[in-house]
Amino acid sequence: MRLNTHVEAERNFAKWQLEIGHGKHTDETGSIRLPDHFKCTENTIASLVQTIYPGINQQPLPPDAYFAERTILTSRNDDVDDINEEMLKQFPGIEKEFLSADSVKGNGENGNDDLLYPVEYLNSINCSGLPLSRLKLKVGCPVMILRNLNPGEGVCNGSRGIITRMSDRVLEVRLLTGSHAGTTTFIPQLSITPSSTQVPFEFCRRQFPVKVCFAMSINKSQGQSVKYVGLDLRNAVFTHGQLYVAVSRVTSVHNIKAIWDSNLPVPITKNIVYPEVIID
Numbered sequence: 545m546r547l548n549t550h551v552e553a554e555r556n557f558a559k560w561q562l563e564i565g566h567g568k569h570t571d572e573t574g575s576i577r578l579p580d581h582f583k584c585t586e587n588t589i590a591s592l593v594q595t596i597y598p599g600i601n602q603q604p605l606p607p608d609a610y611f612a613e614r615t616i617l618t619s620r621n622d623d624v625d626d627i628n629e630e631m632l633k634q635f636p637g638i639e640k641e642f643l644s645a646d647s648v649k650g651n652g653e654n655g656n657d658d659l660l661y662p663v664e665y666l667n668s669i670n671c672s673g674l675p676l677s678r679l680k681l682k683v684g685c686p687v688m689i690l691r692n693l694n695p696g697e698g699v700c701n702g703s704r705g706i707i708t709r710m711s712d713r714v715l716e717v718r719l720l721t722g723s724h725a726g727t728t729t730f731i732p733q734l735s736i737t738p739s740s741t742q743v744p745f746e747f748c749r750r751q752f753p754v755k756v757c758f759a760m761s762i763n764k765s766q767g768q769s770v771k772y773v774g775l776d777l778r779n780a781v782f783t784h785g786q787l788y789v790a791v792s793r794v795t796s797v798h799n800i801k802a803i804w805d806s807n808l809p810v811p812i813t814k815n816i817v818y819p820e821v822i823i824d
Contacts, residue, residue: 547795557797565788567817576787578811582775582802587811589776592616592803593631596774597758601634605684608706612720615768616759617790618776621672627759627776629680637682640710642752644677649737649746661745671742672761673701675751683707687717688757688764691734698724702764704757705729715752721768762790771795775802780814787815 547554560579563569570576584591593600596614600606618624632639646666667677673690681687685707693699698719708728709716715731735750762781766789773794781787794800804811 547797553797561788561792564791564815565785565817567815567819570815570817574814574816575812576815578777578802578804578813581797582800583811584801584803587803587806589627589630589778589803592774592776592801593627593634595801596772597631600631600758601636603636605636608718608720608726611686611706612704612725613770614772614774615757615765615770615793616774616776617762617765617793618759618779619762619781619786619790620779621670621761623776623779624759624761625670625676628756631758632680632682632685632756635682635685637684639680639682642679642681642712644675644679644749644751646677646747646749649748661747666747666749669738669743669747669749671738674736674738674742674749675753675755677749677751679752679754681707681710681715681754681756683710686720686757687754688760689717689731689754691736691753693731693753694729697729698722698727699729699731702767715754717754762786765789765793768793769795772799773801775800777802777804777813778806780805781816782814784816784818784821787813788817 547558584595596616616627646663648661670676675690687705687707689699689703690701692701704720705717706720707715708718713733717729717731719725719727719729731752731754733750734753735748736753737748770793775790804813
């Protein structure tokens with residue numbers, strides 16, 4: 545549906561995408577060979593970044609459509625954070641760092657929670673949907689909103705935007721996609737408590753509910769269509785259908801590139817599909 549299937553190359557790519565979702569083209573070890581047109585100039589993250597975000601380190605700042613049309617996807621949140629941090633360093637402008645206020649709810653039976661969970665440990669907690677303790681931003685950089693703040697105005701979990709102004713208490717963000725693209729909104733700091741399945745104690749982080757979004761996780765990209773997609777497959781996918789989600793975000797066969805584990809002699813990666821959960 546995302547592709548222009550009136551063109552034969554796009555039809556073939558759409559067929560290949562669907563077959564990937566059904567576990568085809570995958571050998572007995574769960575490995576699949578990537579098409580030749582997925583290759584970058586070099587099998588490096590620097591080459592992938594330059595291919596998907598050409599001129600990212602140059603002034604003047606690119607228009608909103610530049611960021612709305614492209615993203616890099618990877619399977620692990622740690623890799624997402626590493627890519628975003630490195631790209632933010634390359635991005636022009638003055639970096640500002642916002643530190644969270646992390647705490648443990650309640651005083652504990654003996655009132656010694658500060659000893660059990662020191663601030664340094666709380667600051668290191670990084671789980672899905674939780675903003676970083678040390679949040680680094682620049683005016684003009686893309687971010688993803690992590691909470692449903694005003695869904696009626698397009699400010700919801702997964703919305704992407706551009707930082708236009710920053711202060712210690714509020715961020716000004718211009719939305720990138722959806723029916724409210726171009727609208728300016730304000731993001732306050734929030735007290736965010738992760739679920740008990742993520743952190744086994746009552747933990748609270750007060751921080752801006754945003755993350756830098758040059759790259760995002762494959763799971764977070766579900767439902768989105770992007771013109772240019774880069775896949776960082778140095779760490780392979782690890783859940784059912786994850787590779788299908790990754791390759792089906794793009795709107796043209798010509799605009800998807802990938803890198804893979806450099807220790808492998810050929811461009812292969814994992815494709816995890818459990819046929820028993822597929823409904824034909």
